[in-house]
Amino acid sequence: MSGKGEATRLILWLEAQVESRRAELGLSLGEASIKAGNSRGYLSRLFRDKNDIGIARFHRICDALGISTSERTSALARNDFPSLDEITELVARGATEAEIRAFEDHILVYAEPDDSDSTLRLVHMGSRSLAAQVISTRSPSVLQRAVDAFPDASRKKLLASYRVAAKGACIITIERLSAHLHGQPGVDELVYKRLLFPIASFDGAPGVGIYAIPVSNSARFITSSIEE
Structure with a gap:
């Protein structure tokens, strides 16, 4: 993930999904972070500072917490101008027809x-x-x-x-x-x-x-x- 704006959009979306998912699972934010293979404070720092997450870690967190990335695709598609990097990443990882x-x-x-x-x-x-x-x-x-x-x-x-x-x-x-x-x-x-x-x-x-x-x-x- 290269652009600051697109990284922030990705993290904001992930934050909302993690909050919803951890409530369903009865996990604290620290426990959700550990479940996703990170340190206890990683997600807290990520959501606070909005630092670049990296696309591989993003998908690892989603997979670990059972978050569907198709919803991310739909949210991204609602932007007026998704970045070229965002579309390229989607295509490169094998976008489905949906x-x-x-x-x-x-x-x-x-x-x-x-x-x-x-x-x-x-x-x-x-x-x-x-x-x-x-x-x-x-x-x-x-x-x-x-x-x-x-x-x-x-x-x-x-x-x-x-x-x-x-x-x-x-x-x-x-x-x-x-x-x-x-x-x-x-x-x-x-x-x-x-x-x-x-x-x-x-x-x-x-x-x-x-x-x-x-x-x-x-x-x-x-x-x-x-x-x-």
Whole structure:
């Protein structure tokens, strides 16, 4: 866990779950800490100081106390912009289809491209995804037309990276995209971080998920004149 804000969110969530769980088990906080394999005062210090917990210890505590991390996933998904690290950690530890579904408002999903495809096929557009906010539309067809209109070189680059992701890789890149391709003629380019990750099944078929966040706040305030 790298960012202070995301670490604090994780600890606050864990604190609430531990308090609920130890009440059910009839444990003191010190006893709960020992049950989870820590020193007696560890959880007390953690919840007081909000220090970085480390994701391995977080899951060890949850497992020991019988706390479902799927609830953590749901809580995280309610944030406006979960961090890229948080999403990457979720994917890297093998997110279930239910967990991916918890984040579906934040992501795009394209069908897994095969070698003969000349463009990407959008199968899901999250209403809170960066693309939806930048384009100011929730219409998948608008985004599909934008991708279809990319120059050949750009589409080939996209397809190559999506094919790699579909085979099991997680890819994080910083993208600089000519803004007019997303319907923003008054802005030179959009700069954002993008995570591509494989999805074993989405509506019954394999796909590639995309989670993107703006590098700066400016991308959140771009307006669009696109009309369906």
